[in-house]
Amino acid sequence: MSVNYSLLCYTREATGREEANNEDIAYSMHLALRSGDDAEWQPLNENYGIFFAAGVPIAAATAESRRACTAAARFADDPFDAPRPATDAVAHGVVMPGMDITLKSLKNPFLFRLADGRFAVAATRTARGGDPDGSERSAFLLAVSKDLTAFDQLGLVLLRTVGGVNRPSVVFDAENGRYVVSWTGDDGKTYNAWTADIVAVAGSGKPLDVAESTGSTKSTESLPQRQSGDFGIPNAVIGNSIAISEAEAERLMERFGRIRNTGASVPAQRVAAGLHGEDARNAVMALAKTRAELSYSDGSQATRAVDWNTDQLEAIAQEAAEGTFKAGQTRTVEGVVRQTVYPVPFAVERADPSVFAWNFNGKPMFMFIATDDTDGNCVDPNDGRTHMPLRVADSIEALSDAAGGRAEEIDLLKCGDLNTEGRPMTGCFWAPELHVIGGKLSILFMPCFDGSTDNPDGTPNDRAGKPDMWTGSCHIMQLKQHSDGTDFDPRVPENWTTPEPILDPDGEMLNPIQRISLDMTVLHDSGRWYYAWQQVGSIWIASFDPSHPAKLTSKPKQIVVPEFAWDNMIAEGPNAIVHDGTIFLIYSGSLVGIDYTTGLVTAPAGQGVDLTDAGAWTKLDYPLQKSGMYNGRWQLGTGHGMWSHDEDGNLIYVFHNAEYENGRYGGRDAQVRRVHWSKEGMPILDMQTAEELGPDYAGVTMEVGCEGD
Numbered sequence: 001m002s003v004n005y006s007l008l009c010y011t012r013e014a015t016g017r018e019e020a021n022n023e024d025i026a027y028s029m030h031l032a033l034r035s036g037d038d039a040e041w042q043p044l045n046e047n048y049g050i051f052f053a054a055g056v057p058i059a060a061a062t063a064e065s066r067r068a069c070t071a072a073a074r075f076a077d078d079p080f081d082a083p084r085p086a087t088d089a090v091a092h093g094v095v096m097p098g099m100d101i102t103l104k105s106l107k108n109p110f111l112f113r114l115a116d117g118r119f120a121v122a123a124t125r126t127a128r129g130g131d132p133d134g135s136e137r138s139a140f141l142l143a144v145s146k147d148l149t150a151f152d153q154l155g156l157v158l159l160r161t162v163g164g165v166n167r168p169s170v171v172f173d174a175e176n177g178r179y180v181v182s183w184t185g186d187d188g189k190t191y192n193a194w195t196a197d198i199v200a201v202a203g204s205g206k207p208l209d210v211a212e213s214t215g216s217t218k219s220t221e222s223l224p225q226r227q228s229g230d231f232g233i234p235n236a237v238i239g240n241s242i243a244i245s246e247a248e249a250e251r252l253m254e255r256f257g258r259i260r261n262t263g264a265s266v267p268a269q270r271v272a273a274g275l276h277g278e279d280a281r282n283a284v285m286a287l288a289k290t291r292a293e294l295s296y297s298d299g300s301q302a303t304r305a306v307d308w309n310t311d312q313l314e315a316i317a318q319e320a321a322e323g324t325f326k327a328g329q330t331r332t333v334e335g336v337v338r339q340t341v342y343p344v345p346f347a348v349e350r351a352d353p354s355v356f357a358w359n360f361n362g363k364p365m366f367m368f369i370a371t372d373d374t375d376g377n378c379v380d381p382n383d384g385r386t387h388m389p390l391r392v393a394d395s396i397e398a399l400s401d402a403a404g405g406r407a408e409e410i411d412l413l414k415c416g417d418l419n420t421e422g423r424p425m426t427g428c429f430w431a432p433e434l435h436v437i438g439g440k441l442s443i444l445f446m447p448c449f450d451g452s453t454d455n456p457d458g459t460p461n462d463r464a465g466k467p468d469m470w471t472g473s474c475h476i477m478q479l480k481q482h483s484d485g486t487d488f489d490p491r492v493p494e495n496w497t498t499p500e501p502i503l504d505p506d507g508e509m510l511n512p513i514q515r516i517s518l519d520m521t522v523l524h525d526s527g528r529w530y531y532a533w534q535q536v537g538s539i540w541i542a543s544f545d546p547s548h549p550a551k552l553t554s555k556p557k558q559i560v561v562p563e564f565a566w567d568n569m570i571a572e573g574p575n576a577i578v579h580d581g582t583i584f585l586i587y588s589g590s591l592v593g594i595d596y597t598t599g600l601v602t603a604p605a606g607q608g609v610d611l612t613d614a615g616a617w618t619k620l621d622y623p624l625q626k627s628g629m630y631n632g633r634w635q636l637g638t639g640h641g642m643w644s645h646d647e648d649g650n651l652i653y654v655f656h657n658a659e660y661e662n663g664r665y666g667g668r669d670a671q672v673r674r675v676h677w678s679k680e681g682m683p684i685l686d687m688q689t690a691e692e693l694g695p696d697y698a699g700v701t702m703e704v705g706c707e708g709d
Contacts, residue, residue, distance in 0.1 A: 005249040007148075008032040008041055008231060009111040009121070009239040014130075017594050018636065018660075020048065020627035021235070023129045024565035024595070027105035028052040028622075029121060031148065031256070032233055033249055034241075041231050044256035046629075050622055052564040053104040053125055053141060054153045060086035061100045064093045068538065068614040069101065071563040071621070075155045076203050078102075080134035089513050089536055094558040096513075097537040098569035103128040105565050106141060109239040110169045110226065114199070115177075119145045122170045122181075125156065128565050137161075140168040140183070142202040147248065149255045151621050155203030159193055161185070161210045169226055169240070170198060182213065189213070254298045254680055259687065263295040264337060264697035266306070271320055273327040273708040280320035284704070288313060292337045292700050294693065300679040304693070305648040306335040306700060316704055330705045337700060338648065339693045343402040344631070345669035348659070349373045350389070351592075352519070352573065353670035355396060355644045355654045356434035358441060361486045364647075367392050368399040369412075369432045369443065373656075373667040379448065380427045380467045388413040388429040388445065392491050396646055396672060412443070412477075412493050419447065419475060420500040426450050427467020431519045431573065433642065437529075438546035441479040441490060444531075446518040447499065448472035456515070473509060474520040474533055475499040476549050500550045502531070504542070510556055511535035519640075523576045525583060526608045532585065534572035538562065539587050539601075541612050557612040560601055562589050566623055567599055573640035577651070578605045580681055585617070586624060588639035593665060594658045596637035598625035598685070625655070625685040636660050637668070641685070643675075651675040653685050 014026040028049030032041040044050065054071035056078045065086075066072070081102050089096040106123040107130060114120050125141040127133040135141075139156040159165055164186030173180050179198040185191055190213035195201050201208060226240050244252075269287050271280070288310075291303040312333045319325035347353065350370035358365050368391040374381040389409040391399045399405040416424050425447035432445035451461045451468030461468065477499045480488045488495035502520070504510055510517040513536050520533035523541075531552065532541045539560035542552040562571045567589025576585040583603045590597050601617040603609055609616045627636040637658030644652050653675050656668040674692065676684040 003035050003246065004037060005244050005246060006034045006037075006241050007111065007244045007249075007252070008034070008241040009109045010231075010233065010236045011107055011109060011239070012047070013235040013237060015235055018634075020636070022595065023105065024568060024590075025049050026235070027107055027126065027130045027565070029106065029109040029111075029123065029239070030236070031252065032231070032236075033252060035249070041233055043233055044252060045622070046626075047233065048622070048626060048628075049566070050148065050256065051106075051109070051121055051143065051145075051151050052566060052621060053106040053123070055101040055103040055563045056081055057095060057101050058086065059083060061090055061095055062086075062093075065090040065095050065100065068558045068561040069095065069563060070561075070614060070617070070619050071153055072101075074153065074203055076205055078135075078156070080139070092513055094513075094536060094538070095561060097562045097571070101561065101563060103563075103565050103569070104133065105130050107237070108167045110167075111240060111242050112170050113172060113242070114144060115172050115174070119148055120170065120198070121145070121151070122157075122168045124166070124168065136166070137164055138207070140165050142170075142198065144199060147251050149251070150618075154199060157181070157198065157202050158205065158207035159183075159210055160207040161191070163187060163191075167226055181208065254678060255682065257298075258691060259296050259298045259300065259676065259678060259684060260691040261294055261694040261697055262297050264292050264693075264700050265295075266290060266292050266335075266700050266702045268703040268705060270705050270707045271325070273325075273706050275320065276323055277321055280323075280325075281317040284317035284320050285313060287333070287702065287704060290702055292335075294337070294697070296676070296679075298679045300677060302676060304650070305338040306702075307338050308333050308335040308702065320706070325706045327706050327708055330703055333702045333704060335700050335702060337693055337698050339689070339698070340397055340646070341689055342397060342672040343400045344633070344671060345657075345659075346400045346672045347405065347670035348401055349375070349667040350670040351378060351656045351668035352431035352640045353654045353656055354433045354642050355399065355652070355672065357645050357647075358434070358436075358490075360490070364394070365392060366394065366396050366399060366647075367434055367490070368405065368670075369434060370656075370670055371428075371430050371432070376659075376665055376667040378428065378430065378667075379469050384415060386415040386427050386429055386467065387411040388432055388443075390491070396652070400672075410491050410493070412496060413447070413499070418498065420498050423449055425499065428469060428472050430472065431640070433521055433575075435522045437476075437478070437522060437549045439485075440481065441487060442549065443477050443496070444474060444502075444520040444522070445477075445499075446472040446474055446516075446520070470514065470516050472516050472518055473511070474502045474517045474531075476502055478549075502550050502552070504552050504555060507551070510540075510552075519573045521575050521642075523583065523585070523611065525578070525605055525611060528611075530611055532559075532574040532576070534570075534574070537570045537572075539571050539574050539585075543612065554612060557614070559612070559614045559617055560585075560587055560599075560619070563619075564621070566590060566597055566626075568595065571599065575642045577643040579677065579683070581605050582681070583611075584683060586641055586643075588641070590639075592637075592668070594627065594636040594660050596639040596658065597623035597627070598639045598641060598655070600624040624683070627657075628686060630686060631689055635671070638671075646674070653683075655685075
């Protein structure tokens with residue numbers, strides 16, 4: 001029996017930051033799905049926005065400076081954006097977030113189909129936060145999408161009126177081969193406009209003629225209409241609903257629904273009957289490394305290590321060694337799928353965390369390093385006792401506060417240590433990341449220095465003689481090596497080189513606009529090495545030679561600009577991993593605090609693409625990770641993550657969230673989770689413990705057979 005699927009679009013009334021539903025999130029298009037005509041609507045993406053209005057570059061922003069504004073790539077100069085001068089950033093060929101771009105929100109979304117079957121969204125564009133921005137007098141926003149997981153923002157459709165365009169809707173009139181645009185004017189009357197190609201009209205600057213409505217035509221009566229009423233979704237402001245196919249519904253559930261574990265199995269294993277003695281014993285005991293195969297509701301798969309019953313394995317090994325395990329016989333071994341649940345929080349007041357699996361001269365070692373964010377003061381914490389805390393252990397769990405990791409911290413750097421320029425590093429030590437560069441264990445981080453009497457613009461500096469974050473810049477320090485190439489002990493501060501500032505190819509600072517540069521990470525693709533970092537409130541990239549890692553080999557380029565209200569004028573904390581031919585570069589936005597989110601851009605891997613070209617990167621329209629419930633508790637302000645691996649080779653995600661209780665912000669705490677890859681190849685960063693491994697599937701068995709003569 002076929003099932004009818006319907007899709008509802010809506011915005012929400014803003015309820016507050018503590019529920020991840022402030023104005024920046026509420027005033028976006030949300031989606032809910034229903035199967036059958038009488039079923040309840042199920043909000044997608046945890047009732048969080050899916051389509052956000054892109055910010056508009058100001059008219060004074062040059063084409064060159066707008067290159068990283070990929071969401072607004074099609075936008076023409078906006079007649080409703082008040083003219084204002086560009087910042088100094090534009091003269092350097094880039095934009096300053098929030099100043100050379102005007103962030104926007106939306107209301108009154110209306111979902112409809114184009115003539116070719118694609119989805120489209122018409123909405124009232126607003127100023128960020130929901131107030132009118134002037135466009136509502138004579139225009140509406142239009143975007144198109146193949147499957148509502150990504151959007152092509154076309155810009156404004158202009159109408160020849162100044163009498164208000166309220167609650168716009170668009171339908172395709174197949175009988176007459178045209179799109180009918182309808183809206184309510186400020187006078188309460190209904191108006192229409194017509195066009196054969198709504199896509200071509202958007203952003204063209206050519207307004208459509210307007211006529212007062214005489215009522216619905218027969219050919220459009222059955223098409224989507226705006227709706228109202230109680231749809232059972234908290235705080236929902238309804239737009240409309242449309243019918244969708246089962247395949248379209250499955251696509252949306254795959255991307256925006258919850259994925260859960262639906263089974264676990266272990267392939268049967270075989271031992272050769274011809275083995276005897278220690279060879280037979282070793283063959284059986286090697287089966288302890290057999291992993292369970294987990295299946296998930298979206299059709300995806302994963303594997304996990306298993307803690308097998310060692311007594312049962314030993315018994316089989318003994319039989320095999322003695323030759324009593326005969327061909328054709330089978331034995332069963334019981335086991336439990338390994339699922340480490342890391343303490344929450346993993347490390348209190350440790351922000352921008354990095355966990356690194358490393359081989360120390362043949363010995364596996366795990367390291368944890370982070371920004372000290374005691375009581376939310378990451379510039380000059382602990383009354384001037386700024387430091388760089390490092391933890392080292394034999395397992396990831398042993399790095400946690402709960403396992404005593406904090407008590408074992410080593411201060412690799414402390415307030416007053418000098419860099420290679422002979423300057424005392426007095427504050428910050430922000431976002432240290434561990435990488436192997438040129439065969440050497442390396443730490444990328446940002447120290448800052450005492451501020452001078454005056455700011456660069458001549459105004460008095462309130463941080464004079466105190467650590468000043470605006471003096472900070474990306475530095476590198478590397479672990480020394482013995483003459484035979486083995487590594488010194490990383491736990492000894494003296495075994496690291498003196499921190500050195502990273503400079504551009506001309507030996508100049510990375511950020512000539514604001515000085516500060518931070519959050520540096522490493523990418524390696526197609527034989528080329530890159531640094532990516534934050535400056536000017538956005539993500540930048542440049543190539544470098546790993547044998548000379550303190551100097552870039554290309555000029556820095558801006559590649560990710562915060563263009564949506566959810567990433568709120570800043571993109572920072574980049575970190576990349578390659579999976580199935582794609583580079584996944586995460587970044588964080590919305591400033592430090594409980595609104596922090598994680599965004600994503602992707603690029604092809606292994607194809608020689610120039611990663612310094614902003615056009616090589618594709619941006620996700622909504623956050624990859626956001627504030628939400630995890631194992632029954634709210635985690636607010638999630639972000640600044642780093643990809644890593646656990647003891648069993650599973651991909652993990654290390655990040656921080658805001659420490660927030662009773663309205664008080666107290667800094668950021670580090671967290672550790674495993675990553676799941678969905679069937680479509682997207683990383684899932686918020687899988688709950690029971691979703692990753694259902695309790696009913698934790699116990700598994702392995703059949704061991706003896707085969708051969």
